Amino acid sequence: MALLSVRNLHARVGDKDILKGIDLEVGPGEVHAIMGPNGSGKSTLAGVLAGREAYTVTQGEVSFDGQDLLSLPAEKRALAGVFLGFQYPVEIPGVGNLHFLRTALNAQRRSRGLEELDAMDFLQLAREKAKLVQLDTAFMNRSVNEGFSGGEKKRNEIFQMAVLQPRLALLDETDSGLDIDALRIVAGGVNALRSKERGMVVITHYQRLLDYIVPDRVHVMAAGRIVRSGGRELALELEEKGYGWLGLEQAKAPKEARS
Amino acid sequence: MTSGLAHYLDVATRFQAERADAPVWLKRLREEALRQFERQGLPTPRDEEWKYTSVAPVEARPFSLPRELVGSADVAAEVARLSSAGPRLVFVDGRLDSSLSVLGGLPRGMTLKPLRDALRDDEAVLAEVLGQRARAEAHPFVALNAALLEDGVFLRLGRGVRGEAPVQVLFLSRAGGEAVLSSPRVVVVAEEGSEATLVETYAGAGASFTNTVTEVTLGDNASLNHVKLQVEGDAALHLGVLHSRLGRDSRFASHAFNLGAALARNEVHAAFAGEGGDCTLNGLFVGQGTQHLDHRTDLDHAVPRCTSRELYKGVLDGRAHGAFHGRVRVRENAQRTDARQTSRNLLLSETAQVDARPQLEIFADDVKCAHGAAVGRLDENALFYLRSRGIDRAQAEQLLTHAFASELVRAVPEGNVRARVEAMLALKLPGAPRLEVTA
16 A cells, blocks of 8 residues: 555645646655656645645645545644655754754654653664764754754754654755755765655755665656656656756756756 | 822821831931822823833732731742842841841852841942932832832942852742732942842732832942842732943843733833943743733933843733833934844734834934834744644644743853743743753
């Protein structure tokens, strides 16, 4: 059975239709990449799946591990095992990174009937997971994302994912704003978290990320729909020919914009 | 039984008649204050100064003066909870409790004593400051406090004296007694180059009315850190006025936390009297239920080259009402003034209210002045971020609310005092981090 099953999903912001019939199946252990030009609806899809309230679902259904995902508030989706890696992680002055993450982890453990971790045990876990993305432990004591560089914010996202161990990770443009070294670190962290049980949806504008995180399936979105699906060779083809090849407006090849 | 103004006039007149044998200067001070109180009367919302705060509850009950204290063993635990090692004066239901006070171990050159003793022994020093910073003719409740002048604290720091431990003053009111009006007066004289921290804590469970006045005089290059923690009981009324006069190159920091009482207004007035002064005014109120909390500040840049930083925040839930009115005056000759005032308020319910009124009056041209006032709700983006990790909405709101408020706690210098403020805030706003082991 698919871990995530999206059928004919339509969603809007205000009175603007953004998703116009998305179908997507992600099985356990699979990594799916979603590519597409800006404005095609990639981030909206991630937001709708994670429960962002700014979006209204007008049609379709989403089941996650047999549950009706759309009926759950954001926090319940997280408890069920959905994780969103934010394109723009939010800065929260005054809330310590470690305190935040321990609160989140303990909320998840409680919902699974596990004992909460005390500060010492949590710290040990956090230290271990921070190594995955080479996050300095000094960052853990600062306020959530406050004053972090773009790369530090993205590493912090993957660090959180490593601690929370979700069953489905939605990574929204995790590569944006990263230089090549940071990209390698982040991708390394993601790869280390690939497992037979875990599904991943990697959203990216550039094929570059997929050199490091090799997907099982690639989907191309345009104007709110998935217009093409294929194996990883589809990403390479896109790199070569650009989105124009698919009959889309943007003809420019999605080559990386920065090194 | 009379009520309103007549009641207070009656109470004060009897108080003064019972003290007919007081020194002449003190008698005059009290009598003149009573005249000033009578002349001004109790303020109404038609008074510009009292536009946002009605003092009707002050008139609604016939508060009586404190009786002599009998036994206070029952509050010993409370005193321990609200203070730490170091010098302290404790007042219970408006009266000094010597058994709970600690006056030993003061640094050489520091005087700390009950005001009652100072009124007897220190006329020379007091004559220059008492009633000079907080003037009876300018404020009805300062006048009432002066008309009933008797208890309080006198703190004097001689030249260059550094107080290591914070000086603590505690005012506790007990439940179950009469509705007591207490009128403490705290007088601080910090001579040239001296340095200290003073903490005033108001707490308890009684339906009391506290009308307190603090007068601070800072000599050249003196420094005072003042923390006021108001955690009075749900039924209490609290009016507080602090005046500070800053000498040349002196530093004054005020951290006002108004968490308790049914009605509380806290005024902080600071005036620069010498160049190079540095003044920080910070304040936080957290209102719930039907609490009414009012912060009033007044900064007088009367001389050139002084710096002021003001950050006041409010958190209001339920049907609570908050008010902030902050005035900064930069006088004509006060060139190279650097003043910044910020007021930020968080509304947690549809029925909570806040009035925020920044007021800048700038008469000099070579100055750097900025101000801002904001009223808002919790940031939905931040809430979603927390919720997307599995933290439920209620807890996410608590975390963000606490984070908003705790900026002012973190502005208090690290130590026992900050820890106590943090603990008091946590009682009011759950969502505080439990003791976190650092990485």
